[in-house]
Amino acid sequence: MKYQSKKKAVVLLADGTIFYGKAVGGDGTAFGEICFNTGMTGYQEIFTDPSYFGQLMVTTNAHIGNYGVNNDEVESDSIKIAGLICKNFNYDYSRVAADGSLQDFFDANNLFAVSDVDTRALVAYIRDNGAQNAVISTDVDNIEGLKRQLAEVPNMDGLELASKVSTKEPYFFGDKNATIKIAAVDIGVKKNILRNLAKRGAYIKVFPYNATFEELSAWDPDGYFISNGPGDPQPLKEAQQLAKEIIARDLPLFGICLGHQVIALANGISTYKMHHGHRGINHPVKNLLTGKGEITSQNHGFAINREEAEAHPEIEITHLHLNDGTVAGIRMKNKNCFSVQYHPEASPGPHDAEYLFDQFIENITKAKVTA
Numbered sequence: 532m533k534y535q536s537k538k539k540a541v542v543l544l545a546d547g548t549i550f551y552g553k554a555v556g557g558d559g560t561a562f563g564e565i566c567f568n569t570g571m572t573g574y575q576e577i578f579t580d581p582s583y584f585g586q587l588m589v590t591t592n593a594h595i596g597n598y599g600v601n602n603d604e605v606e607s608d609s610i611k612i613a614g615l616i617c618k619n620f621n622y623d624y625s626r627v628a629a630d631g632s633l634q635d636f637f638d639a640n641n642l643f644a645v646s647d648v649d650t651r652a653l654v655a656y657i658r659d660n661g662a663q664n665a666v667i668s669t670d671v672d673n674i675e676g677l678k679r680q681l682a683e684v685p686n687m688d689g690l691e692l693a694s695k696v697s698t699k700e701p702y703f704f705g706d707k708n709a710t711i712k713i714a715a716v717d718i719g720v721k722k723n724i725l726r727n728l729a730k731r732g733a734y735i736k737v738f739p740y741n742a743t744f745e746e747l748s749a750w751d752p753d754g755y756f757i758s759n760g761p762g763d764p765q766p767l768k769e770a771q772q773l774a775k776e777i778i779a780r781d782l783p784l785f786g787i788c789l790g791h792q793v794i795a796l797a798n799g800i801s802t803y804k805m806h807h808g809h810r811g812i813n814h815p816v817k818n819l820l821t822g823k824g825e826i827t828s829q830n831h832g833f834a835i836n837r838e839e840a841e842a843h844p845e846i847e848i849t850h851l852h853l854n855d856g857t858v859a860g861i862r863m864k865n866k867n868c869f870s871v872q873y874h875p876e877a878s879p880g881p882h883d884a885e886y887l888f889d890q891f892i893e894n895i896t897k898a899k900v901t902a
C-alpha cells in the first residue's frame with residue numbers, strides 16, 4: 532500500500548449541500564459540474580474521456596482503483612475529469628494486465644480525489660435536484676471562502692469547452708494504405724472511435740475543433756466525422772458551419788454525441804440542458820428502424836429537442852432512449868448523414884451499437900461507387 536491521507540475533505544454543492552469524505556492523496560481543491568456515472572467497470576476510460584472535461588465525477592461503483600491502470604485503456608492522453616468523488620478507493624490493485632496503480636496515475640495527472648463519501652446519498656441527491664456546480668476540497672474550515680470561489684465557476688449551460696481538449700494540429704490515425712479516407716473534426720474525440728474506424732479499413736485525418744470545410748476537403752476524404760466532446764454544443768459555431776457545408780454537398784457524415792448535437796443544430800433543431808443527463812453503460816435505446824433494443828454506453832448532459840426533430844421535414848428520428856423518451860439518434864431523409872447521442876465505441880460499455888460504424892463505412896463505400 533502506498534499511502535492514504537486520512538485528511539477530511541468536503542464536497543460542497545452550489546446549492547449549499549455538504550457531504551464529507553477523505554482526501555485520497557494530498558491536499559487539494561477542484562471545481563466543476565458534478566455528475567455521476569453508473570458504470571460498474573471502465574473507470575480509466577471514463578476518467579480519460581475528453582467529454583468529461585470540466586466535470587467532477589461521482590462513481591457509483593463502491594470500489595475504484597482495485598484493478599489498477601493499463602496504459603492501453605485510455606481514451607485520451609491524460610485525465611480529463613476535474614476531480615473524483617468515490618466510496619472506497621483502493622491503493623492496492625490486483626490484475627495481471629495492470630501497468631500501475633490508479634493512485635500513481637492520479638498523481639501524474641495532478642487529479643484531486645475524495646473517497647469515503649456516501650455516494651449513494653449524493654447520487655440520489657443529484658438525481659432529484661439536478662446537475663449543478665460543486666467543489667471538493669481539503670480546505671474544510673473555509674466553507675464560506677469555497678462558496679465564494681464556487682460562485683465564480685461558469686455554468687455548463689452555454690459553456691464552450693471543445694477548444695480546451697481539441698488537437699492543436701491535424702494528425703493521422705490508422706494505416707495510410709487503407710482504402711477509405713475519413714476526415715474527423717476533434718471536438719473532444721475518444722480514441723476508441725478512431726480505433727473502431729481504423730479497424731474497419733479507414734485512414735483518418737483528425738482536425739482541430741475550428742477547422743473549416745475547405746481545410747478538411749483539401750485532403751479529399753471519402754467521409755466526414757464529427758466527434759463527441761465536452762460542454763454545450765450551442766457555442767460551437769465553426770463545427771455547425773462545417774456540418775452545414777458537408778450536408779449541403781451530400782457527403783457522407785456521421786456524428787457521435789456532441790457531434791450528433793452539432794448536426795441537429797446545423798439543421799436548425801435546438802438543444803437543451805437536461806436535468807442531470809445520462810452517464811452509464813446500461814442505457815436502453817430502441818432502434819426505430821429495426822424495432823430492436825440496444826443496451827448502450829452514454830455520457831451526455833445535453834439533448835436535442837424531440838418536438839423540433841419530429842416536425843423537421845428532413846429529419847427522421849431513428850433511436851429513442853427508453854427511460855425518458857429523449858432522442859438517441861437521427862438521420863437525414865435525403866442526405867448521407869446520421870448521428871447518435873450515445874457511444875457505439877463503448878469504452879467502457881456494451882458493444883450492441885458497433886453496427887453503426889459498419890453503417891458509416893457502408894454509406895461511404897456506396898457514395899464512392901456512385902461518385
Ligand SMILES: NC(=O)CC[C@H](N)C(=O)O
Pocket residue numbers: 582758759760761762763764787788789790830831832833834
Ligand atoms: N459525450 C459527449 O459528446 C457529450 C456531449 C455534451 N458535452 C453533453 O454533455 O451532452
